[in-house]
Amino acid sequence: MDFQLSEEQRMFKQSVHAFADERLAPLVEEWDKKGAFLDHSILSEYVDMGLLGITLPEKYGGAGLTAFDAVLAMEELARVSPLAAMPVFETSVGPIRVVELFGTEEQKERFIPPACTGEKLMAVAMTEPEAGSALTDLTTRAVLEGDHFVINGQKRFITGGGYSDYYMVYVRMSDAKGAKGIGGIVVEKGSPGFTFGKQETFMGLRGTPSCDLIFEDCIVPKENLIVPEGGFVFLMQAFDVERCGNATMSLGIAWGALEAAKRYAQERKAFGKPICEFQGVQFLLADMAMKVEAARLLIYRAAVNAGLGLPSIYESSVAKCFANEIGKEVTDMALQVFGGYGYSTEYPVERMLRDSRGWPVAGGTVQMQRVNIAGAMLGRRFSQR
Numbered sequence: 001m002d003f004q005l006s007e008e009q010r011m012f013k014q015s016v017h018a019f020a021d022e023r024l025a026p027l028v029e030e031w032d033k034k035g036a037f038l039d040h041s042i043l044s045e046y047v048d049m050g051l052l053g054i055t056l057p058e059k060y061g062g063a064g065l066t067a068f069d070a071v072l073a074m075e076e077l078a079r080v081s082p083l084a085a086m087p088v089f090e091t092s093v094g095p096i097r098v099v100e101l102f103g104t105e106e107q108k109e110r111f112i113p114p115a116c117t118g119e120k121l122m123a124v125a126m127t128e129p130e131a132g133s134a135l136t137d138l139t140t141r142a143v144l145e146g147d148h149f150v151i152n153g154q155k156r157f158i159t160g161g162g163y164s165d166y167y168m169v170y171v172r173m174s175d176a177k178g179a180k181g182i183g184g185i186v187v188e189k190g191s192p193g194f195t196f197g198k199q200e201t202f203m204g205l206r207g208t209p210s211c212d213l214i215f216e217d218c219i220v221p222k223e224n225l226i227v228p229e230g231g232f233v234f235l236m237q238a239f240d241v242e243r244c245g246n247a248t249m250s251l252g253i254a255w256g257a258l259e260a261a262k263r264y265a266q267e268r269k270a271f272g273k274p275i276c277e278f279q280g281v282q283f284l285l286a287d288m289a290m291k292v293e294a295a296r297l298l299i300y301r302a303a304v305n306a307g308l309g310l311p312s313i314y315e316s317s318v319a320k321c322f323a324n325e326i327g328k329e330v331t332d333m334a335l336q337v338f339g340g341y342g343y344s345t346e347y348p349v350e351r352m353l354r355d356s357r358g359w360p361v362a363g364g365t366v367q368m369q370r371v372n373i374a375g376a377m378l379g380r381r382f383s384q385r
């Protein structure tokens with residue numbers, strides 16, 4: 001076991017670190033305060049940095065690297081804001097991987113290159129008003145009529161909603177109940193019968209587009225079917241890597257909060273000396289560091305073991321659950337180090353605390369991760385019904 005990065009990985013990480021600090025960090029407050037979306041024009045800079053399609057095959061314009069390389073980049077970017085890491089998330093661990101893993105050659109050639117150039121990003125649409133954790137209750141229906149599918153239904157809380165060009169929509173394709181009847185189909189923005197609900201106003205992650213997707217007799221060419229009925233297990237396998245991306249968002253936020261608290265504790269004085277000289281503050285910082293390091297190791301293990309493939313459900317669920325939990329704790333501790341200023345919107349840690357709160361819900365709640373972990377540990381799937 002080797003805990004050192006390769007020379008290429010070290011240099012890549014350093015360049016992403018500098019890009020995050022110099023180019024993106026100055027924009028972060030505006031994204032949060034104005035709820036402004038990441039400007040499409042900046043994506044060309046991500047392309048220049050080699051940040052889009054890190055894990056996608058070189059043949060289609062990707063970098064052909066591992067999930068671990070994507071994790072390294074996301075961690076550096078999420079340190080300044082999870083929004084900054086979003087384009088990497090979407091193009092390296094998001095639903096485009098479903099196309100890469102299970103699509104036909106024609107589908108890969110159509111959908112992957114525009115993701116790697118940032119021209120057309122893909123969002124994932126699983127959740128419905130009446131099917132969140134109980135995902136296999138989903139009712140959005142796709143019916144084949146000649147050369148196209150007709151889709152009816154509604155999706156909720158879709159990150160990238162209204163902004164992304166493509167949506168990997170989980171649909172029910174027959175009367176078969178539960179996972180059996182589910183498949184995955186790409187719906188393009190602008191398809192007839194496809195509209196968006198109003199943008200959500202979330203506690204954090206402000207500036208991340210999110211809304212309902214509404215399908216009313218929506219027409220989609222049959223060539224857009226990526227995973228046919230009965231392939232729910234494949235959709236979930238691809239989701240094992242998305243889970244590592246979600247975990248890395250929490251890690252990056254927590255690391256950013258720790259760094260901010262370290263700096264502040266050395267500058268702020270109380271009782272005539274820097275507050276870092278008080279053991280009470282040192283213990284806060286030490287506890288934060290232990291949590292960040294432990295989350296980092298769990299995520300790295302899951303990603304390194306995935307290699308060019310996918311992580312295991314056990315390692316990715318352990319990593320996500322732990323990182324999501326410590327993301328909340330570490331940002332809260334950072335706020336404490338900042339005292340009254342931590343509670344003020346003039347300082348960054350209240351934003352980090354708010355941003356940390358979405359990840360333990362998104363991508364499967366921390367309760368559902370524990371269900372995964374227990375199931376993998378005990379070698380059984382436990383029906384929740």
Ligand SMILES: Cc1cc2nc3c(=O)[nH]c(=O)nc-3n(C[C@H](O)[C@H](O)[C@H](O)COP(=O)(O)OP(=O)(O)OC[C@H]3O[C@@H](n4cnc5c(N)ncnc54)[C@H](O)[C@@H]3O)c2cc1C
Pocket residue numbers: 123124125126127131132133134156157158159160205358359361362363364365366367368371384
């Ligand atoms: C910031 C953010 C981004 C998101 N992005 C997307 C996206 O891009 N695409 C998408 O499809 N969805 C997305 N979602 C939706 C997210 O996946 C769901 O909110 C999540 O799966 C939970 O579903 P729910 O909200 O319906 O909660 P529910 O399923 O109603 O759960 C409510 C509570 O009950 C608990 N619970 C439910 N069942 C069990 C059980 N069996 N055991 C123990 N506890 C249980 C849950 O853990 C939770 O605490 C996003 C959500 C957020 C907050």
